[in-house]
Each structure stands twice: as structure tokens, then as C-alpha cells.
Amino acid sequence: MSLPSQRVRDSAIFICSRAEHVSIQTEGVQKAADYLTSEVLSLSCNETQLGDADIDPKGSDQDRTDWIFFISALNFCFWRSDTIYLVVFRDREYSGYRGFCAAVARAVQAGIPLYRPEFYSQISEARLGELLKPEVGEIPLCMKRTQILREVGSVLCEMGGSFLPLVLSCQGSTQRLVSSVLDKFPSFRDESPSTHEPGRQVYFYKRAQILSADLWYHFKGSGPGAFHDINELTMFPDYRVPQVLYSLGAISYSPELMGIIKRGQQLEAGGKIEQELRGTSVRCVEVLKELIIARLGEVGLDKARENGWEINSVSLDYFLWRYSKRERIKVETSVPHHRIITTFY
Ligand SMILES: Nc1nc2c(c(CN[C@H]3C=C[C@H](O)[C@@H]3O)cn2[C@@H]2O[C@H](COP(=O)(O)O)[C@@H](O)[C@H]2O)c(=O)[nH]1
Numbered sequence: 001m002s003l004p005s006q007r008v009r010d011s012a013i014f015i016c017s018r019a020e021h022v023s024i025q026t027e028g029v030q031k032a033a034d035y036l037t038s039e040v041l042s043l044s045c046n047e048t049q050l051g052d053a054d055i056d057p058k059g060s061d062q063d064r065t066d067w068i069f070f071i072s073a074l075n076f077c078f079w080r081s082d083t084i085y086l087v088v089f090r091d092r093e094y095s096g097y098r099g100f101c102a103a104v105a106r107a108v109q110a111g112i113p114l115y116r117p118e119f120y121s122q123i124s125e126a127r128l129g130e131l132l133k134p135e136v137g138e139i140p141l142c143m144k145r146t147q148i149l150r151e152v153g154s155v156l157c158e159m160g161g162s163f164l165p166l167v168l169s170c171q172g173s174t175q176r177l178v179s180s181v182l183d184k185f186p187s188f189r190d191e192s193p194s195t196h197e198p199g200r201q202v203y204f205y206k207r208a209q210i211l212s213a214d215l216w217y218h219f220k221g222s223g224p225g226a227f228h229d230i231n232e233l234t235m236f237p238d239y240r241v242p243q244v245l246y247s248l249g250a251i252s253y254s255p256e257l258m259g260i261i262k263r264g265q266q267l268e269a270g271g272k273i274e275q276e277l278r279g280t281s282v283r284c285v286e287v288l289k290e291l292i293i294a295r296l297g298e299v300g301l302d303k304a305r306e307n308g309w310e311i312n313s314v315s316l317d318y319f320l321w322r323y324s325k326r327e328r329i330k331v332e333t334s335v336p337h338h339r340i341i342t343t344f345y
Contacts, residue, residue: 004178004205008234008282011194011202015279018196021257022242022276024284028249033291035248036316040292041300045308045315048322054090055101057218058108062164063115065215065224067108069163070115071101072211073152073187076343077140079239081264086135100139103132117161121153144343148187155184167215167224174212174227181208190344195272204278206345210236213314230310235285235317237278238345239337244320247327247334250284261338269342277338285313285320292316 002010016024039048057067078085078096087099087106094102107114114120114131125146132139139145156163166184170176181188188208194200213233219225235241245251253261257273267273293311296304301311309315324331 003175003232004182004203005175005209005232005234007203008205008209009286011204012234012279012282012286014194014200015196015202015275016283019276019280021254021273022280023252024280024287025249025252028252029284029287030291032245032248032250033288033295036288036319037292037295037300039319040296040304040307040309040311043307048319048326050098050322050325052098052101054092055094055098055105057115061219061223062162064218065164065167066117066162067104067115068214068218069152069156069211070120070149071104072207072214073148073185074100074145075207075210076345077341079337079339080137080140081339083136085137085139088135099134100132103134103139107131117153117156117163119153120149121157123149123153141341141343148343151187152185159184164224172226172228174209174216174229174233177212177227178205178208178233181211187343192270192275195270195275202275202279204237204282204344206236206238206278209233213317216314217318230314231312233312233314234282235313235320236345237281238321239340240324241285241317241320242277242281243335243337244324244331245281245284247331250288251280253335258335261336264336264339266339266341269340274338274340285316289313289316 057064059067075097078100084095085099086093086095087102089102089106104114112131123146125143128146128149129138129142132142159166166180167177170180182205188205190205190207191201191203194202212227213230213236215225216227216230217225221227242251246253260267289311293301296311304311
């Protein structure tokens with residue numbers, strides 16, 4: 001079987017060749033590549049970060065690795081149809097994914113070792129709900145989150161109580177790490193039968209891939225984040241980056257899909273439209289990457305590196321996701337994000 005990220009790339013090419021509701025826009029993707037090229041030449045990578053030091057993982061390498069694993073295990077569905085998931089921590093408001101990170105930091109500050117497998121392998125739904133409680137309402141999918149934590153927590157406890165040894169055993173390969181995570185933790189198996197061709201499987205692996213990327217990012221490419229094949233990873237197909245690609249004009253939607261999204265209607269998990277949104281996003285970022293590398297040339301790539309940019313799918317994905325925060329109004333007014341109840345993203 002091919003490497004896991006290659007399976008994602010191959011699925012994306014296949015889905016794009018059959019897609020009816022989502023397509024890459026030839027002109028729009030060129031414009032988006034122009035924009036991203038000028039951004040990596042003029043902005044340092046640090047300037048695009050969101051200043052989240054308060055909510056970042058802290059402690060020893062083992063603590064931070066377990067913290068990042070915990071976040072990845074629950075890195076899905078932070079939207080709600082009634083109100084946003086909002087957490088206040090140290091007088092600052094955080095919403096969505098960052099709200100979740102803030103809730104984890106809040107628990108740790110209160111002396112609760114929430115990210116430790118021995119703690120969460122036994123956690124109850126009520127306790128988890130209390131620890132991740134937003135300002136208004138509840139964390140979405142609390143029961144599913146509890147089940148996932150119990151599943152991954154008990155596997156980690158059997159393996160000695162930490163995720164760090166597994167990371168180190170992968171010897172700097174994201175592909176080995178993604179494969180091991182998929183093998184040991186069924187809740188990371190983000191794949192489904194193709195809705196375009198019976199008998200075919202399509203793969204996305206959003207949480208398993210972003211886990212490797214977040215280790216690389218957090219440890220600045222060394223220690224548990226030293227990966228020699230970081231460029232293998234694809235972007236992480238979630239509900240935010242497709243919205244950004246749409247707002248940049250790089251992808252477009254059929255009138256039917258546009259209607260569904262504008263009405264705030266939920267899509268079917270694992271259905272045709274979802275596969276098209278995710279597969280096209282993966283392919284679109286691959287195309288953008290090639291275009292940006294060609295535009296930069298050797299000299300431009302060196303200049304981008306001086307600004308802290310490696311041009312790979314991970315850094316483009318991070319850029320696009322953060323763009324949804326920096327340019328929130330622009331993105332939100334162009335199109336809402338698609339809605340699916342899922343534990344994959
Ligand atoms: N493709 C992609 N999806 C990402 C992220 C992140 C955060 N990663 C940070 C970690 C280290 C770096 O600093 C990254 O910036 C969260 N998500 C997804 O977004 C959704 C939530 O969105 P919202 O409701 O707006 O907060 C949800 O599906 C969540 O799983 C990313 O980077 N790429």
C-alpha cells in the first residue's frame with residue numbers, strides 16, 4: 001500500500017476528476033498563487049501567527065507531546081448552529097479551535113492534568129463537559145469526545161502512558177507516524193467508500209496528518225518535531241480552509257451546493273458533496289504549491305526561507321487557516337463554512 005499522504009493525494013486527484021459540485025478555478029487559483037507568493041516574500045512567517053503563547057502546550061517534551069496528541073484527538077467540530085464556541089482565558093476571548101485550546105490551558109492552569117492519558121482514559125462525559133465548558137452552552141459532541149478519549153487513553157496507558165515513545169520510534173518520519181496512529185487509534189481513520197466509484201476507498205487523514213504537522217510546528221522542526229519528510233503531508237481538509245479557498249476565488253461551488261451552504265443546511269457525513277469539498281481542497285493546495293514554487297524560483301525560495309517559510313502543503317495550509325482569522329469578515333461574508341457533524345475535522 002502507498003504512503004498515507006500519497007493515498008490522500010491520489011484520492012484528491014480522483015475526486016477532482018469526477019466532482020460535480022466543487023471545482024478548481026483556473027484563473028482564481030493563479031490569482032491566489034500570486035497573492036500567496038507576494039505574502040511569503042513580504043511577510044515573515046512569525047507575523048502570520050496568532051499570538052497564542054498563553055494557550056500553547058507547555059512543560060517537558062513529554063508533556064507537550066501528550067498535550068498536542070490530546071488536542072489532535074479532539075480536533076473536530078467546534079462550530080454550533082446557535083452560537084459560537086467561546087472560551088475566556090486570562091481576560092482574552094478565544095473561539096472555535098482556539099477556544100478549545102484555551103479550555104485545555106485553563107484546566108492545566110487549575111492544576112488538572114487533562115492531557116495526560118492516565119487522567120483522560122477514565123474521564124466521564126460530565127467531567128469532560130465541565131472542563132471544556134464555553135461561556136454559553138456546551139462543547140459540541142461531548143459524548144463522542146469522551147468515547148474517543150477513553151479509546152486513545154487506554155491504548156496509550158497500555159503503551160506506557162505517553163505518546164512520546166511512539167513519536168520517537170518513527171525516527172523522524174511523518175509517514176511512519178501517520179501510519180502508526182491510524183493503526184493504533186481507530187478514531188483517526190478518516191476514510192470512507194468513494195461515492196463516485198463503487199469499490200473504491202477515499203482517504204483524507206486530517207487529524208492524523210495535522211498531528212505530525214503540529215509537532216513539527218510546535219517543536220520548530222527539532223526533538224519530537226524533527227521530521228525529514230514534512231513535505232510529504234497534504235493540507236488538512238477541514239471546514240475552514242475550503243471556505244478560505246472559496247473566498248480567494250481558487251475553488252467554486254455548484255448553485256445547488258451554494259444554496260445548501262447559504263441556508264446553513266447540514267451535509268451528509270461521508271457523502272458525495274463532502275468528499276468533493278475535501279478532495280478538491282487537497283488538490284487545490286497541491287496546485288497552489290506548484291504554482292508558488294514556480295513563481296518564486298531559486299532566488300524567491302531563498303528569500304521566502306529568510307522570512308521563515310518552507311513552501312510545502314503544511315505551511316500553505318497554516319497560512320490559509322490563519323488567514324480565516326486575520327481576514328475573518330472578508331472570509332465570512334464571501335461564503336459560510338460547510339456544516340457536517342463529524343469527528344474527523
Ligand atoms: N486545515 C486546518 N484546519 C485547522 C487548523 C487548526 C489550527 N492549527 C494550528 C495549530 C498549529 C498552528 O498554529 C495552526 O495554526 C484547526 N483546524 C480546524 O479548523 C476547524 C476549526 O476552525 P475554527 O472554527 O475557525 O476555529 C476545525 O475543523 C479544526 O480541526 C489548521 O491549522 N489547518
